[in-house]
Amino acid sequence: MVSFVTRFRYTFRMDKNDKFGYIFTITILLCSVLTSSCAQEVQRSKAPIASPDPIKIVLKTGSDSITAGRTLFMQKCSNCHYINNDEYFAGPSLRGILKNPLLPISKRPATPENIVRQMRHPYTDMPSFVFFSEDDLMNILAFLNSL
Ligand code: HEC
Numbered sequence: 001m002v003s004f005v006t007r008f009r010y011t012f013r014m015d016k017n018d019k020f021g022y023i024f025t026i027t028i029l030l031c032s033v034l035t036s037s038c039a040q041e042v043q044r045s046k047a048p049i050a051s052p053d054p055i056k057i058v059l060k061t062g063s064d065s066i067t068a069g070r071t072l073f074m075q076k077c078s079n080c081h082y083i084n085n086d087e088y089f090a091g092p093s094l095r096g097i098l099k100n101p102l103l104p105i106s107k108r109p110a111t112p113e114n115i116v117r118q119m120r121h122p123y124t125d126m127p128s129f130v131f132f133s134e135d136d137l138m139n140i141l142a143f144l145n146s147l
Contacts (some may be wrong), residue, residue: 069143
């Protein structure tokens, strides 16, 4: 305690009897602590109460997108997923995937957002397609939506 007071006095270059100096410094310290906690309070109250809705994907329906999606699907997905029957291949069939209420394995809602999520961060054993561009993703979705 003594050494703390000494160091405090040394830091603020104060005389032993300089009561004003002590009061002044302590007031300044208290003020800065108060203002910084107030600032935090303001910041916290500005934070959104609930996270905003994630951006909804609007599915493309143009034949260009569907054709590009089909090509990509044949290269990247067809060696594990059937689309013309409901059989499980190396992964579940994707026939009518966006028409069902739930995705087959994870049982998440069958939304474009959740299919993008599956391609980026697969549920379990599927390889990730995190390198797909936005266009690739939109085209694959357009194709899956056409099945
Ligand atoms: C190497 C095999 C393989 C490839 C390639 C593959 N998948 Fe999969 N897929 C799987 C497996 C296995 C599952 C089961 C869930 C899991 O393991 O994540 C699956 C599940 C899925 C599901 C359902 C996920 C759920 O939540 O139920 C979708 C949708 C899907 N794949 C889409 C695709 C698309 C689109 C492509 C091509 C870009 C693709 N997959 C490529 C193996 C594969």
